[in-house]
Amino acid sequence: MPPRVPTSLLDGGAWLRIASGNAKCPHRNGVVRQMQAAAHALASAPVTDEFASSPVPTHGRRKRRSTGSLAVRVPEASGSNTAVTELQKRFSALDEVIQEEVEMAPTSASEPSEFSEDELLGFYEDVLSLPQESAASTSAIAAPQASTDDVSRVQALADTLAPTTPAVSETDSSSTSLLETLQKRLDPSSALSQVQHLSKTRDFPELLALPAYQRVIYRLKQTVPELVQIRQKAESDAVPIVLLTEADWKALVQTCVKHEDIKSAEDVLGLMQALEGEKAGELATDVMEFYAERGDVMNAERLLHAYQIGLPTERQRDVHIQAHLHATPRNIMPESALAVLHQYETRNVPAPMSTYTGVITHLFNEARSSAATAQAWDLYGHMRYVAHPQPDAALYATMIRACAPVNGQPEPERALDLFTEMTVDNGVEPTQAVYNAVILACARSGSQSYVTEAFRIARQMLDARKDARGQAQFRANIDTFTALLEGAKRRGDLARTRWILAELVAEVARAAEGKAPAVSVSDETMVHVFHAYAAYRPPRVQLRSVPDAPAGESTPTPSPSSAKQVAAQDPGPSSAPVKNQSGESRSHLPPQSRAEVLREAKAIFERIVSESKAGSGPLSTVKLTPKLIDAYLAVHYVHANLANASALFDTIFAEHGVRRGPRALVNALERCATSKTGEDREAAVTFAAKLWPEWENVEMEGFRKGKALNPRLVEQAHVARIRVHALANDIPRSLDSIRSFVARYPPSNARVPALQPDYRSPRVRLHAARPLVRLTSATDVADDTVPPQLTWPDLDVVHHRCVVAGRADGVRYIKWVCHAYRGAVKVRREKFLGVEGDIRRREREKEKEEREVRDIVQGSMTA
Numbered sequence: 001m002p003p004r005v006p007t008s009l010l011d012g013g014a015w016l017r018i019a020s021g022n023a024k025c026p027h028r029n030g031v032v033r034q035m036q037a038a039a040h041a042l043a044s045a046p047v048t049d050e051f052a053s054s055p056v057p058t059h060g061r062r063k064r065r066s067t068g069s070l071a072v073r074v075p076e077a078s079g080s081n082t083a084v085t086e087l088q089k090r091f092s093a094l095d096e097v098i099q100e101e102v103e104m105a106p107t108s109a110s111e112p113s114e115f116s117e118d119e120l121l122g123f124y125e126d127v128l129s130l131p132q133e134s135a136a137s138t139s140a141i142a143a144p145q146a147s148t149d150d151v152s153r154v155q156a157l158a159d160t161l162a163p164t165t166p167a168v169s170e171t172d173s174s175s176t177s178l179l180e181t182l183q184k185r186l187d188p189s190s191a192l193s194q195v196q197h198l199s200k201t202r203d204f205p206e207l208l209a210l211p212a213y214q215r216v217i218y219r220l221k222q223t224v225p226e227l228v229q230i231r232q233k234a235e236s237d238a239v240p241i242v243l244l245t246e247a248d249w250k251a252l253v254q255t256c257v258k259h260e261d262i263k264s265a266e267d268v269l270g271l272m273q274a275l276e277g278e279k280a281g282e283l284a285t286d287v288m289e290f291y292a293e294r295g296d297v298m299n300a301e302r303l304l305h306a307y308q309i310g311l312p313t314e315r316q317r318d319v320h321i322q323a324h325l326h327a328t329p330r331n332i333m334p335e336s337a338l339a340v341l342h343q344y345e346t347r348n349v350p351a352p353m354s355t356y357t358g359v360i361t362h363l364f365n366e367a368r369s370s371a372a373t374a375q376a377w378d379l380y381g382h383m384r385y386v387a388h389p390q391p392d393a394a395l396y397a398t399m400i401r402a403c404a405p406v407n408g409q410p411e412p413e414r415a416l417d418l419f420t421e422m423t424v425d426n427g428v429e430p431t432q433a434v435y436n437a438v439i440l441a442c443a444r445s446g447s448q449s450y451v452t453e454a455f456r457i458a459r460q461m462l463d464a465r466k467d468a469r470g471q472a473q474f475r476a477n478i479d480t481f482t483a484l485l486e487g488a489k490r491r492g493d494l495a496r497t498r499w500i501l502a503e504l505v506a507e508v509a510r511a512a513e514g515k516a517p518a519v520s521v522s523d524e525t526m527v528h529v530f531h532a533y534a535a536y537r538p539p540r541v542q543l544r545s546v547p548d549a550p551a552g553e554s555t556p557t558p559s560p561s562s563a564k565q566v567a568a569q570d571p572g573p574s575s576a577p578v579k580n581q582s583g584e585s586r587s588h589l590p591p592q593s594r595a596e597v598l599r600e601a602k603a604i605f606e607r608i609v610s611e612s613k614a615g616s617g618p619l620s621t622v623k624l625t626p627k628l629i630d631a632y633l634a635v636h637y638v639h640a641n642l643a644n645a646s647a648l649f650d651t652i653f654a655e656h657g658v659r660r661g662p663r664a665l666v667n668a669l670e671r672c673a674t675s676k677t678g679e680d681r682e683a684a685v686t687f688a689a690k691l692w693p694e695w696e697n698v699e700m701e702g703f704r705k706g707k708a709l710n711p712r713l714v715e716q717a718h719v720a721r722i723r724v725h726a727l728a729n730d731i732p733r734s735l736d737s738i739r740s741f742v743a744r745y746p747p748s749n750a751r752v753p754a755l756q757p758d759y760r761s762p763r764v765r766l767h768a769a770r771p772l773v774r775l776t777s778a779t780d781v782a783d784d785t786v787p788p789q790l791t792w793p794d795l796d797v798v799h800h801r802c803v804v805a806g807r808a809d810g811v812r813y814i815k816w817v818c819h820a821y822r823g824a825v826k827v828r829r830e831k832f833l834g835v836e837g838d839i840r841r842r843e844r845e846k847e848k849e850e851r852e853v854r855d856i857v858q859g860s861m862t863a
Helices: 012-019 029-044 049-053 077-110 117-127 135-161 169-186 193-200 204-208 212-233 246-258 262-293 297-307 314-327 335-346 353-367 370-386 393-402 412-425 432-444 448-462 478-490 494-512 523-535 560-569 594-614 626-639 642-655 662-673 678-705 711-727 731-744 792-805 808-833 836-862
Strands: none
Touching (some): 212 262, 262 297, 314 335, 335 353, 335 370, 353 370, 353 393, 393 432, 412 448, 432 478, 478 494, 478 523, 523 594, 594 626, 662 678, 662 711, 678 711, 711 731, 711 792, 731 792, 731 808
């Protein structure tokens, strides 16, 4: 039966509808009785004139009263009067509210809204608030707080379960009585001796020597087995005893992992599994993560199989694959991780997107080969097809960053396409990592249009979104400054390089004062700065500073804010004339001569050395690495004579305690090979003769250790030596250098290609441990394993010298060497692509046609 509606909620229309004889009601006894009771109530209630004047028809009603039916009880007048009175009160209250609103309307419209400045500011702060940081960025902040909570929780458990001081007698008696009560509730027939023994056992000498978490584990090892026995004997409807909460177990496991006490952590997992069962599986992932970070795949998989209930969770799948990644050495393809990743796809439980991002990042940064790069792009397309159609911002940042390889050809068009797809097509909000990746891809291309685009995107990032106080969502960090320096150095734009360095130093100063996020200058940043000085070319017409205006004449000077704004928008080119405000100093002008370039570079390097030793200053965080010293030497190679550069090369590494690397030797040899004047060439021959024995030791050491140097680096060193002798007109030594290279790296070595792994097979299979969708073809993948070789551009200088000297034997030998290496590489490529027979057949047909044409021409000429 539906509930009755209270009479106080019925309006006048409802009363009329109830009293009306034309009302259509179901002919059920219960409903009819309700309607009749309401009609009697209306008849006895004092109604208004409006209701009284309305005619109430009475015809059409049928009496259906039978002999045994119940009579309708007429309600008392007091109840009906109370209901109508309450309804009238509600109408009156509503009229009063409406009247008050009407009276207050003109007053409120004429008076202005009274909001304080703080209220308005708070309103706009809420409207213009910046997006919250992602969980990945805030995890590092929350980690110390979680660690503190774990310590306090474990200490509380130790104080409760294993106190280091004897308990008071009253406490012992109360705890014993509690245990007795629980024992009786769970198993009334069991004796109390074991529980009393458990509650009164105190091994204080042993417990005092243990940390808090080990005291808890010590007590749990005594308690849990007895509780398990009690549960086994307990009745089915008994209330289970909760010894520790899930948060307590988690804090205990994480404390063991923090102290690297993995044996204790696994003991806790075993105890928790005995009491809680399936709940121990998630905590086992914390211990698995410890093994995964150290590349211990065996123990990680052992825990996964021991505590796995059903299918692995997303976190367990991620940790499992990360274990294989950490177990893979550097410069090696992570085949086991890729196999596990595709295995989860086959089981229809693909890994989370963060796992794909980690694997792709490993392929780009750790494997470092053209095959790994192609595999990363293929895995990206495969992931969007089989697992996650729409990438997140972190994966977009990784793929855009891959468009700016260190050694390969940059792809700024592809980077901009990905950025447009992310922001416009998919509506994903770009992060600072995405902006920095796009800036780097455009800047590293070296093209003037794309370098300008990089600075435009940087300005867009800084002005993308601001809060109510004018604070931007993003600030330029070290990655932003480094990416902009990449573009400036490739254009030889020293003005922008100096401006970027000045802004970076100012940002470091603001960070030291607490006015900006922490930022520091790295050695990579200063490498780009020195490269910009090396790429800079002083103007042919030197600029002169304008003297100060005479007394009485005023020169309009722009305000600092406007000047800074113009500089931030578009710093002028390096050769733009700038007026000097002081006749003595020209620090704002770019260097006007090579001597000034060397002087500035030397001043910067000396400041790096002094501040790094002192440990204070904006450049104190810069480390003196071989790469940094090589970049500083590059400035001297370009702007100083070779004699001074060679003298600096001999002393600078030993002076700062830095070991010379192979790259430093190759750079020095290449500088010797580009000498032009006669005096420089004599110094180049002497310097190269001193460098070559050291290079041979490095090269042979790589052979002995089984870690051969980069083939392209070996080529550069040998080609530089050959060209040095050729420029000095020492043809016999040049030919001897070529013969020694051919004997060490014969052309036949290049004929056999490296074996193609199964994951790079071009055959399409639905069930295989390789990507189903590929973004790269076999022809797009460069061969990194080609041994060192010599080509025509490497030997053209020697060939010209032999022609001038009339050395026909040298000309023939150089021609043979070039054709031998070119033919070997051609055969290698054909075998790698599997088209050796087709290409050879087409070449034979082409040669046959050419012979026929020659025969026809010769026959016609003879006739």
